[in-house]
Amino acid sequence: MAPIQPMEVEGPWSEMAPINRQDAFQVPKPQSVFGGIQQNALRPFKQRWGMLVLGGGAILLTAIVLLFLTLGSRQGPAEAQGGKTISAPPPPVAPSFSCEDAAAGEPWDWATPTAYNLTLKLEAGHFDGGVDAPNHPRFNASASIAWRVRRRTRCLVVQARGLSVRSVALRRGGGARRVLCADAVACRATLRELRPRSDDTWRTDLVAVDLGADVLDPGEGAAPALTFEYTGVMGAGAGLHRSQAFAAECVAPGTSDRAPCARALVATQLAATHARSVFPCVDVPRFRAVYNVAVEVPGEVGLTVLSNSPILRVGMGTTPGSLRHSFHPTPPMPTYLLAVAAGNLVAVKPGLPLPKAVEALQVQAWVVPGREGLAAFSADVAVKSLAFYTAWTGIEQPLTKVDFVAIPGKQGAMENWGLLLFDERRFLHSQATGGSFGAWRAADVVCHEVAHQWFGNLVTGTNWTQLAFNEGLASFLEYHCLTAVGAPGEVLRYRAPLPQARLPGVHEGPTLRALCTDASPFRPAMVAASDAAVGTGGVEVYSKAATFLRMLEVALGGETLQIGLQALLHERALGSANFGDILVAAAAAQGTIISTDPLAGGLPETGTAWATQPLLPLRNASAVAAVGQLPDRAGPFCATAQLPAAGLGAEEAARQALCLPAAGAAWTLPAGTGGVADQSAWAGSVNATGLFRTLHSAAQLEALAAWATQVGACPGADCALDEGRALTLSSALHDSAALTLAGLLPVESLLDFVDAMLRMPAAQRTGPGRYLLLVPGLETLVALSAGANADCPGAMAAYAATVIEPGAISALAGVASRVSDTGPPLSHDATLGALSATQLAAALIALDIDPAATGAALCPALNRTALMASTAAGATASAAAPFISPDVEGAVYAALGAALPGCGAAAPGAAGLPAALRRCYLLAADDSAAERCLLALPSVRGLQAGQWAWALGAGAAQGVAEFEGKGLEVATRARARLAAA
Ligand SMILES: [Zn+2]
CATH class of the missing domain: 1.10.390.10 (Neutral Protease Domain 2)
Incomplete structure (x- = not known):
């Protein structure tokens, strides 16, 4: 409840809305944004580092804290220490910081923004959703930046990308503005692009503003302010941008007649580093500033304008007929959190x-x-x-x-x-x-x-x-x-x-x-050369x-x-x-005291591995007779993190099975996550809370299967499975599958374990059981059938004929009977049933089990999933063109369901899905969105080329195949081909 000093915004500054320092930001125990944050927080620990106390999770904690502190100081001393200079002390002889120094120095040690006055000028055309409206129109804006000067300087450094600056002016001490440049040509001389230091990979798009004769000193009466008039360009889903078009009613100019029209919203997406494409700024998260936002919009269309803070006032804009929406100052915050949304809302x-x-x-x-x-x-x-x-x-x-x-x-x-x-x-x-x-x-x-x-x-x-x-x-x-x-x-x-x-x-x-x-x-990882992708x-x-x-x-x-x-x-x-x-x-x-001195007592490597190592630690339980004999430290980290996808090349599979070198391999089992669920001779990740894999011996897996059968016994029709146990079993299943594929566990042992999972009544009768045991069990078989392990094909063929097919078909009947394909509301259990049934269908087709035998049983569930998928957000679907969100995986299963004989034609939601999937792929805003559409497809990778063609259109089949083999650039080409088709 203590009053705080949010930022040092010195006034008066005539263009700035008043900032209520005392009342606006009531946050307890505030810290100054600049300087000393890290040190203050760590001081109590530093003073007591000799009293290292270990116990419970303390070893893990200690090690990881040491690690992060070490990494923090290694990766960027100035960043990690709240802006204190380490890397670039001020030049000893220069009287002030100059733009020549800025190229090599640490410019924000001299001056940083404390407040921004930002005005965005939006025009009628920006809200036009018609097909002829440009996607990337230009916009006019102005930004005034108030600076806190810490050291004598005649250069201010901002970040800007794609902004055409028309004028820059400096105002000091509340006095008159001095124009530094007044046209684009002159401003190119005043504004100097800086090449980032080679060791500084996240500070790009630097622009130094040469103040010429003006030398700024710390402690000037009012904050010096730099004002930019400029033009920017709306981005594709980032920066200031336009939304997808939507249907609305518009009033014809000069009349009260309403008529259908296409509209677009204008909104921002400034994370991670797009603020600089909307206004000149210091675009680094640890620098907080207060924002006074104003947005001018055409007055006649009655648009809603929103920003981070509530509206302060609406008045006349600078262009005829426009309205200026001014907002209250924001809390001090990083650039990437600034936001505006405007349009028909x-x-x-x-x-x-x-x-x-x-x-x-x-x-x-x-x-x-x-x-x-x-x-x-x-x-x-x-x-x-x-x-x-x-x-x-x-x-x-x-x-x-x-x-x-x-x-x-x-x-x-x-x-x-x-x-x-x-x-x-x-x-x-x-x-x-x-x-x-x-x-x-x-x-x-x-x-x-x-x-x-x-x-x-x-x-x-x-x-x-x-x-x-x-x-x-x-x-x-x-x-x-x-x-x-x-x-x-x-x-x-x-x-x-x-x-x-x-x-x-x-x-x-x-x-x-x-x-x-x-x-x-x-x-x-740090991103080399550009921080555009951080x-x-x-x-x-x-x-x-x-x-x-x-x-x-x-x-x-x-x-x-x-x-x-x-x-x-x-x-x-x-x-x-x-x-x-x-x-x-x-x-x-x-109550544990953590040493923060990296030199104190050496650097134990335990526990640090999760943060720094790729992949997952391997806990080898197979070598001991009882869980009590398991060491609490083990290694190494193994690249068995992912179930190899079908069709994975032998080389890639081998790479995935590689273990990392022993260095850094030691790790400590966190208390409570790797214990024994029931006193048996096996050790799982209890409730699936451990971020590690456990390798069991064949005998241990047998004991685990027996335990599963015991806990899964449920005589009633609606037997319940304890979720914690289901999670423990599911975790063991995933581990065993991955380790089998890595060649560390015999296929036969895994098959026996999967068999036990599939036969558990709870796995077939309850939503969680199906979701956690039945489906992962079948998927494990799909992964094995892909032949990543040389022993698999023979064993799989026999297993599929004798166990999977009869078991799966009877399971399907149980699943399908609980799912209705129409009629709201859908219970959670039925939802899970529908989802797991569609997943089952994918697995069964991949395993080459007769689709005709399974399709009929699955139809109701598939249809339900299709309906959910095509209207998952409920919003924009129509019978003619169901909208498929790229992240609605159910759509893919629904398309699969529609491919099953005798099912697709009857599916109310599935009829338009192939077209919708294709549309999702074609209309994706960028390659990563298109990739997401495609990445949902491996679930049905068992489909043959003809079925691919059925699902996505003939042109896509080849593109998908190439994408899976070669990567995203192929997908881009495939999209182009599809678009042309
Ligand atoms: Zn998030």
Whole structure:
């Protein structure tokens, strides 16, 4: 509750809206953004480093903290230390910092922005959704930047990309403006592009502004301000950009006649490094500033304009007939969180009364006209999730409103502070057709982005190499949120991968996703030469980091991690942190004293491996007779992280089975994650909370199968399977499959284990059982049948004939009988049934089991999945052109179902799916979106070329095949061919 000094915004500054320093940002225990953050937080530990205490999760924590501290200082001393100069001391003789020095120096040690006045001028054409409207129109804007000067300088350095600057002016001491340049030619001399230092890979697009005769000194009465007038270009889904077109009603000029028209929204996506394409700025997450945003729009069209903060006033714009929407100042925040959304938007108020924790907030959802009814579910989840995180963190947001906007055609979602922007296909939900699956998807994305309001926005990862701080925490906590908001199936989705671990989004199912696919360390690598691609780290920074945090939570027990994170948020509010700081905070909450001196007692390598090693550690249980004899340290890390895909070349398969060198291989089993579920001679990852693989001997797997049979015994028709046990078994199944494919476990042992899983009544009769055991069991067989292991084909043929086919067909009958292909609402169990049935179909076809025999039994489930998929977000589907979100994996299965004899013709949702899939592929906004459409396809990779052609159109079949073999550039060519066809 202490008043804070958000930023040093010195006034008066006539163009700037007043900033209420005392009241706007009530965040406890604030830190100055600049300087000393790291040192202050670590000082108590440093003073006591000699008192190293180890116990419980402490060894793991200690090691990882040491690691991160070491890495932090290695990868960028100035970054890691809150801007303190290490790398480039000021030149000893120069009287002031000059633009010549800027090329080699550390310019933001001399001066950094404290506030931005940004005016964007939008024109009528920007909102035109007609086919002739340009996708990348230009826009005019102005930006005034107030600077805090720390050292005498005559050069200010910003980042800018693709901006055509018309004029630059400097104002000092509240006095008159001095024009530094007044036309494009002159400004090219005033603005100097700087080549980034070769060792500085995330500071690109640098522009030095030569102040000429003006020399700025620290402590000037008013902040010097630099004003740019410029023109920018709207981007493709990034920067300032236009949405997909949507249908609306427009009023003809000069009349009151309404007529149908096509419209587009204008919105921002500034993460990771696109702010610089909208306004000149210092585009580095650890630098916070206050933003005073104004947006001018044509007055006659009655557009809604939203930004991070509430509207302050609407007045006349600078061009005739335009209206200027001015917004209250934002909290101090990084550039990437700034947001604007403008256009034909309709508000949807939550149906729920605001809980006490968030009653001071105005919460609204916004959609384009006609889709209001589809936003009600997510609007309520928004309220509940804000209340959940407020209670969980013990910190109220420094905001007075939070808007959630569903943008047509947006790729992904963005957590902009106070203005969260979503892909409408994911945010909108129809309870009638989406079922619990659709509800889960919508709730999950809201829970994830709301988590960022604290983890990412209130406290920000220091730079883009610390994305795991933002994304690991949000991906971990979103599941606690899902539980709190009552979303269906959260526990299951927490840990269960979709078929063949081909999860479409980065958020879903961290634990088993990490086990299946995460082959890299979760510390993003620096991106050489350009930072345009930073922040696009792979799934590792989401799922692997989230799973690591889950493992840590279990190891620490109780609420220790929560208490640690609360302390961290209080300490660093309106500041930044590294992933290692989470571990320091958790250790402090546990009462463990962590040494932060890398030299103290040497650097134990245990535990550090998760963060720095690719792949997963291997725990060899097969060599010991009893679990009690298992060492708590083991190695090495093995590249058995991924089930090899069918058709994988021998060389690639061998590469995936390689183990890393012994160096760095030692690791410590976290307490509570690798114990013994029931006292048997085997050791699993309990509740699938361990981020490691366990290798069992054949005898141990036999004991595990016997245990499974015992716990799975359920005499009733509706037997329940304890989810924890199902997860433990599922984890063992995934491990054993991966290790078999790596040649470390006999195929016969795995087949016996799979057989036991498939025969468990619970695996066939309950949703979780099917999802966690039956489907993974069959998928394991699909992977084996691909022949990655030389022993497989013979064993598989016999096994398929005697076990799989009869068992699977009877299982299908049980699955299908519980699924209705029409009629809302869909129960969670039926949703899981439909999804797992479609997955079964994919597996059975891949295993060459007669589709005719299975198709009829599967039809109802397939049809249901088709319906869910084609309307998963409920929003924009129509019978003629069902819209397929690239991340709706069900669509692929539905297309598969439609391919089954006697099923497709009757499927209400499946008829248009082949065309829709093709459309998804063709219309993808960029290559990565197109790739996602294609990446959903391996689930049906067993299809023959003719069936591919049936599903995607003749031109696509070849393209898909090439894509799988050769990579994305082939997909790009295939798209071009398809488009031409
Ligand atoms: Zn995120």
